[in-house]
Amino acid sequence: MNKINPNINTASFGWIIKMAWRDGKAGKKKLALFMASIILGIAAVVSIQSFGENLKANIAMQSKSLMGSDFKIDSNNPPNEEVVKIMDSLGGANGKEISFASMAVFPKTGATKLVDVRGIEGGFPFYGVLETNPASAAKTYQQNGGALVDVTAMLQLGLEPGDSIKIGNSKLPVAGALKSAPGSNAIFSNIAPPVIIPYRFIAETGLVQTGSRIKYDYYFVAPDTNLQNLDNSVGKRLDFLDADLDTHTATSDRLGRRYENFGRFLNLVAFIALLLGCVGIASAINIYIKEKLKAVAVLKCLGATRKQTFLIYLTQISAMGLIGGITGTSAGLLLQQLFPLLLGDLLPVEVQMIYSLQIIGIGVLLGILMSVLFALYPLIGTLYVSPLQALRVQTENGTRPRKAAIAVLIGIFLFVLFFSFWILKNWKYSLSFVVGTLVTFAILSGAGKLFMVAVKKYFPHSWGFPIRQSLLNLFRPQNQTLTLVLAIGVGTFLISTLYFTKDLLLAQAALDTRSKSPNIILLDIQNNQREEVGNTIASQKLPLVNSVPIVTMRVNSIKGIPVNTLKKDTTSHISRWILNHEFRVTYRDTLMASEILEEGKWLPQATDMASVPISVSDNFARDAKVGVGDAIAFNVQGVLLNTIVGSIRTVDWSRMQMNFSIVFPLGVLEKAPQFTVMATKVSDEESSARLQRALVQKFPNVSIIDLRQVLAEIENLLDKIAWLINFMAFFSILTGIIVLLGAVRTSKYQRIKESVLLRTLGAKSRQIIKILALEYLFMGVLGSLSGILLSLIASQLLGWLLFDTPFTPSWIPFVILLPGIVILVLIIGLSNSISVIKSPPLEVLRKEVG
Incomplete structure (x- = not known):
């Protein structure tokens, strides 16, 4: 204190910085761990933000390579005369492709496999390369x-x-192995791997038949064309001709949005980790400031103003936030290098890292703002410390003004709201996130407070000394119970909820092996093949689970208004997919297990052919803006068919079975051009392979989908996504561990006198260790159990409101996560307290005084 400016009231900002530095050196160990939690949170946010920006930039740069051309015109039907004229007016296509899924036979081994056949003509790809082995x-x-x-x-x-x-x-002949090709979907390739052949062989295959799902693509090279103007003019004309214009920029925008949404979710997970670290900061500063009250009182005795003493500690916190922001941002930029390894083939492009100054600035600024905002509430206490406190002990240092406290809380709320809006770009979602976060924190805090109140009210006075003392520690002054429950609970909640959500998704797609649910689907069966295919299935001693006729058609008019008129009507709210989609419909006389009749009456047999009553799904009715009794006309491969909406069904699209948006009654479509889909059930891989070989040899046009393989790919995809999400949720757990370490270290100084007193009174080291172990056991169980139970509620709500499926809890979080976190809390707590216990009481007191 001997260097304090005599005229302290007019002390410069330099003096405040010097005082903050001198005072901060003494307490740096106590705050270092909490600064580490800020570093982790910022690292998580910066890594995801930076990687997201890099991914979007790389998709934009490589958009031509992704498509293989500047733009393309595609259709599910051969181009009509008008489409051909439009393509000729654009200079003609530079390359063309016809693609479809089909079974392939490999004579060398006799194996069969569903593949994505791509017949290519011309110099495609015009951007990017077909990567093959050998390269030639x-x-x-x-x-x-x-x-x-x-x-x-x-x-x-x-x-x-x-x-x-x-x-x-x-x-x-197989010319080579295909490593990558523009236009191939990496995820779909796992189910139907791509096979590229010359265009001229497509006709020879004989696979372009009625009902076949064929896609026609025509590629154009026009680097100087204004693609936006082209889309506005030509794109709208093609919409009326059942064709579509797709530019490389539109493709990159779609891909960018798809991965941006996933990135936003990960950002929220990272942001929760950051908020958790801020809770630790607030707790640490609260205890830290209480220890500094006498120093503040002494400064005021020497003439320092309230503002100056406040600024000393505000400067300390700001510096801590600055260092945390810089360190966290640097760690985040390094961490993003792991994302391409974690995501693997989920990424559409090879990502080259570019560092954004904007992201770097946001990371540093975030460190300062979060540290200061969450430290302001305890810092306000320094303004109301009396100089008399330097001479006598006061349990209270004055009451914080309510207005200032409310202003700080409002500031924190607004900051979190605006930051979440910056991530989500939607006020409704942002507010929901903030409210959900507050509810989660409130429930976990409430669980901690309720536990403390219950222990205090129903204290077990008859129990042994160690357990009574450990329970007393949970509600003693300056306890860390709430901080630790929050730190442990939030991390556990995130991990458990993500695990339960993955179970929900898999349960929706899972096949019921105990029932007769089919797991093999046969597509594109022609009318003259129906009986023979059924006989082949029977010859393999397999059941024919169902046989579904399918007719393709398009909507011609809705409520008497032609589709082309609706497309031109900018005020129409009918979804574009209704007007452009080629529907595959069926006819039957009963509802399926995945359907529930919501409105109207189900009619099994048509009686009035002038206006056929049909049943539509609720999503079709919603998007087409139709209800029961409304008229819809269909173009059934050149023949107009007038219908009315007779009923509306709710369809469980998550079930892995054949569901339809539109179902006709019997007596209408039996003579229309159609194909059949059949389903059977096999018990093992050998039966599946045997059936596929038999069918492909006789019926090469029939495509076979093994739903078990599809489910395996879905599970593999979910595993990858869940692994990445869990990796980010690990930041919350790790932040919680650091907050726990900091809380234990901070409370360690509070407990030194307590431990010394206990040992002076005759308590043995074994008893003190038992007391501490029980205390951390209670907090570990309370925090992790609260998090898992809260995740059960969240998962139940997700299953009910979002996935519309029953939720069955898994035992894994209870058996693995709960004991694992409790053991971790015990290890951290005891390892930080063991030095105090082992040293003699006098040595400990001397060390602390020193």
Whole structure:
């Protein structure tokens, strides 16, 4: 104190910084761990924000390579005369492609596999490359009449270049392994791997038949074209012709939005970790400031003003936030390098890292703002310390003004709200997130307070000394119970909720192995093949679970208004997919188990052919803006069919079975051009392979989908996503651990006198260890159990409101997560207290005084 400016009332800001530095050196160990929690939270936010920006930038830069051209025109039908004229007016297509899913046979092994056949003509891709092994195969496969087969499929089937592949009636040599190609979907490739063949062989396959799901793409190279103007003019004309214009910029925008939404969710997970760290900061500062009250009183005795003493500690906190912001931002920029490894083939492009000054600035600023905001409430207490407190002990240092406290809380609320809006770009979602976070924190805090009140009110006076003393510690002055319950509970809540949500998603897709639910679907069965396919299934001693006829059609008019008129009407609220979609409908006389009749009357048989009553799904009725009794006309492959909405159904689309938006009664579509979908159930891989071989040899046009493989891919995809989400949720757990470490270290200084007193009175080290172990056991169980129970409620709400499926709790969080976190809390708590217990009381007191 001997260097304090004599004229302290007019002391410069430099003096405040010096005082903050000198005072901060003494308490830096107590605050370092809490600063680490801020660093972790900022690292999480910055890493996701920076990676998201990098991903969007890379998608934009590589958008041409993703599509392989500047733009394309695609359709599910061969282009009509008007579409051909439009393409000619654009200079003609530089390349074209026809694609469809089909079964392929590999004669070398006799294996069969569902593949995505892509017949290509011209120099496609015009941007990017077909990456093959050998590399020359990409250039020679068209002239030599070879096939490029997905590299993973070749490894699985034991194929090599020179072997053959049979698609329909066409047999081609395998020219090489296909590593990557523009336009291929990495996720779908796991179910139906891509096979590229020359366009001229498509007709030879004989697979383009009635009901076949064919896609026609025409690629254009026009680097100087204004794509936005082209989309506005040509795109709208093509909409009326059942075709679509897709530019490389529109493709990149769609991909960017898809991954941006996922990034926003991860950002919220990271932001919760940051909020958790801020709770630790507030708790640490509260105890830290209480220890500094005498120093504040002494400064005021020497003439320091309230403002100056306040600024000393505000400067300390700001510096801590600045260091935390810089360190956390640097860690986040390094951490983002892991995301491409975690996401793997979920990413559409290879991401090259670019560092954004905006993200760096936000990370540093976030560290300062969060530290200061959450420290302001305890800091207000320094303004009302009396100089007399330097001479006598006061249990109260004055009451904080209500207005200032409310202003700080409002500031914290607004900051969290605006930051979440910056992430979500939607006020409704932002407010819901903030309210949900407050509710979660409130419930966990309430659980901690309720436990303390219950222990105090129903204190077990008859129990042994160690357990009584440990329970007393939970509600003693300056206890850390609420902070630890929040730290442990929030992390546990996040991990458990994510685990339960993954279970919900898998339960929706899972096949019921105990029932007769089909797990093999046969598509594109022609009318003349129906009986023979059924006989083939029966010959394999397998059940024919169902046989569903399918007719393709388009909406021609709604409520008497033609579709083309509705497309031009900018005031119409009818969804575009209703007007453009080619519907696959069926006819039957009963409802299925996945359907519930909501409105109208189900009619099994048509009686009035002039206006056929149909049943539509609730989402179709909502998007088409129709109700029971409204008229809809369909174009059934050139024939107009007038219908009215007879009933509206709720359909459980999550079930892995054949569901339909539109269902006709019997007696209407039986003679329309159609194909059939059949389903059967196999018990093992061998039965599935045997059936597929038998069907592909006789019926090469029939596509076979093994739903068990689809489910396996869904589970694999969810595992990858869940792994990444859990990786981010781990930040919450890790932040909670650091807050726990800091709380234990801070409370360690509070307990030194208590431990010394107990040992002076004759307590043994073993008893003190038992007291501490029981205390941390209670807090660990309370925090983790509260988090898991809260996650059960959240998961039940998700199942009820979002996924519309019953929620069955898993035992894993209770058996693994709960004891794991409790043991972790015990280890951290005891390891930080063991030095005080082992040292003699006098040595401990001397060390603390020193």
